[in-house]
Amino acid sequence: MSYTKKVTNILADTFVNAGNSGNTADTAFGATSPTINEIGRLNRAQYSYPFFKFDISGVNNLSGITDAKLVIPVTRAFAYLSYSAISAKVYRWKNEWNENTLTYNSSDLANYNFNRIDDGNVGTIITGDESVGSLVKLDILNSLLAAIGEGQNILNFYIHSEFGETGNSWAGIETGTKENTDVNKRPYLEITYSNQIPLLNVSLPTDNQTLSEGTAYDIEGSATDADNGNVVTVKYKINNGTERAIASGVSDGSTPLSFAKALTYQNKRLWDGATDVTGVDLAENTAHTLHVWVEDDQGGVSTEEVRNFTVIWNRPPTISGANEDLGTIMAPPVRTYTVTDPEGNPFMITEKINGTVIRSFPGVTGQEETVTIPHDRWIRLDLDTPHELTVEATDDNGLTSTRTFTFVRTETHIEFMLDFDNPDVEVHFTLDGMPKRVLVKLERYLPPGSEIEFVRVTNNAMDAEPTWEDATAAVIAGRGHLFTNETKTAESWRINIWVSIAKGTATERVLLNGYGGAFD
Incomplete structure (x- = not known):
């Protein structure tokens, strides 16, 4: 025609x-x-x-x-x-x-x-x-x-x-x-x-958008073709990449063909669902272009609509504060912090001591958290040795930031109890009958100025409130201790030992290499 x-x-x-x-x-x-x-x-x-x-x-x-x-x-x-x-x-x-x-x-x-x-x-x-x-x-x-x-x-x-x-x-x-x-x-x-060349109206996206991780990049508008019966196809491409169709339909000569395509910026590229529509990483600080046009099956091609945009590569979460050397300390450190993600992505927080996880939990943007070292882990840290307490924040794309607190643990005392988290220890010291006597031997080196501050023992360690008895003199003398307690509220009897050695004015290192003993 x-x-x-x-x-x-x-x-x-x-x-x-x-x-x-x-x-x-x-x-x-x-x-x-x-x-x-x-x-x-x-x-x-x-x-x-x-x-x-x-x-x-x-x-x-x-x-x-x-x-x-x-x-x-x-x-x-x-x-x-x-x-x-x-x-x-x-x-x-x-x-x-x-x-x-x-x-x-x-x-x-x-x-x-x-x-x-x-x-x-x-x-x-x-x-x-x-x-x-x-x-x-x-x-x-x-x-x-x-x-x-x-x-x-x-x-x-x-x-x-x-x-x-x-x-x-x-x-x-x-x-x-x-x-x-x-x-x-x-x-x-x-x-x-x-x-007649088809006409194009692009309502979205606006020009000069900046896309960060997870940002939606919507392409919307309408196309009209005055020639009844023409097959009309709306297409787009990113920069000089692959041409892709958004929508297609048969024109009745007057009714606009609406179109919409929702792209997502993720991992440095634009995605249409699971399809990578860019094929290459989009550079930061560079103007990229979206080209949209409409074609009909008679060779008509509309004027191309162009929208410029830039991208920000995904950034790791931000942890408040700065890395810090806490020096030589005698008590578990306590530090507060907050975490935010620049792109608003979900993130996990993991607190560690020397690479071993203390706790891990989903983070809440801007919420104040506190990191410290539980007592049972603190007393196991080597003395006079550098340690690292870390906070890691990892977003759902795998990017991680870390806050590090370094310190050296020192002590004026050596203090320990039996570790009932160890099944062997738990079985050995849990009894059906009432223990009457316990012998505690400490393999120790106490330089001048140091001393055994106390040795306490109990035979009802499973009770909510165990009865602790002073066995210090008996241990120093190398003798056994006779229990005076004869009652319990728990199902079984259990022996526990609580030792504290004070460094005092000693200039040499106090050593406790182990313990032994017996009970009946």
Whole structure:
């Protein structure tokens, strides 16, 4: 199916004339007689060169253009004596010009070969016998297609008259200009095409978005195609990547085709569900582009809509404070902290001592937490040795940040009890009958100034409140201790030992290499 479009928006028109003395005339007839434009060639080196500027922005939505003419309503025709007809041909003009000041010299028509573009339009014969009111049509197809292909919205051209049948051509026509009050006397463009280019409206995304981890990047809008029955497909691509379809449908000639595509920025790329639509990592601090357009099945392609965006690569959670050396300490350190994630991603917090997990739990953004070392782990830390207490925060993409507190543990006392978390210890010291006596031996080195501060023992260690008895003197003397307690509330009897050795003023290290003993 063919359509015809009429373009009447003349932005500027005029003509210049060269006289019969070596083309030296300097006349701008368009300025002095603005309602008349002349096309033709006069013998004795007299030339009339009409200039036109048409607004062609309205034809950018046409595809399948098969013909284009400059249609000239004839207001006067002239031919002299026996001179022959002329051939009028349209050339695009490179330079800018002003219709009120253009002259033969200023337009540099003497050097027209350097200033015009020959797109290969076909010339039209003008005999000078054309009747008033008739329409003379000049071919402009190639020039129009070239201008559209270059993205031009203005078709800037002039008409050059060539010799006709002999070297004595003297014929021409006059027509109206854009100032002529009779619109029927004004030239216009007549364009024949087979398909209208579909139109695109992109409502989302907005331009210049910044995408961080997990951010949605929505593409939404509508497309219309005035040609009933055309299959319309909306497409997009990221940068110069793979073209992908968003939506497709058959046009009824008027109803918009709505489309929506939800992309997600994650792991340095844009994803459509599980599909990687970028194929490569998107660089930070770089302008990236989304291109959206619509095509129909007749070869029509809309103007491309472009949206710029930048990305921020996923960042690990942020732990408040700074790494810290706590120096030499005698008590378990206590530090408060908060964790936030720059992208708002979920995260886990893990607290460790020397790489061993103390606790791990889901973090809450901005909530104050406290890290410390439980007593049973604290007393097992080597003395006079560097240790690391760490807080790790890991987001759901695996990025981790760490806060580290270093310290050296020192003590003025050695203190211990039996470890009933050890099954062997638990079984050995848990009894059916009541223990009456216990012998405790300490393998120790006590330098001058140090002492055994106390040794306490109990035979009802499973009770909620065990009865502790002082066995210090017996241990120092190397004797057994006789229990005075004869009661329990728990199911079984159990012996426990509680030892404390004070370093005092000793300058050497106190050593406790082990313990032994017996009970009955």
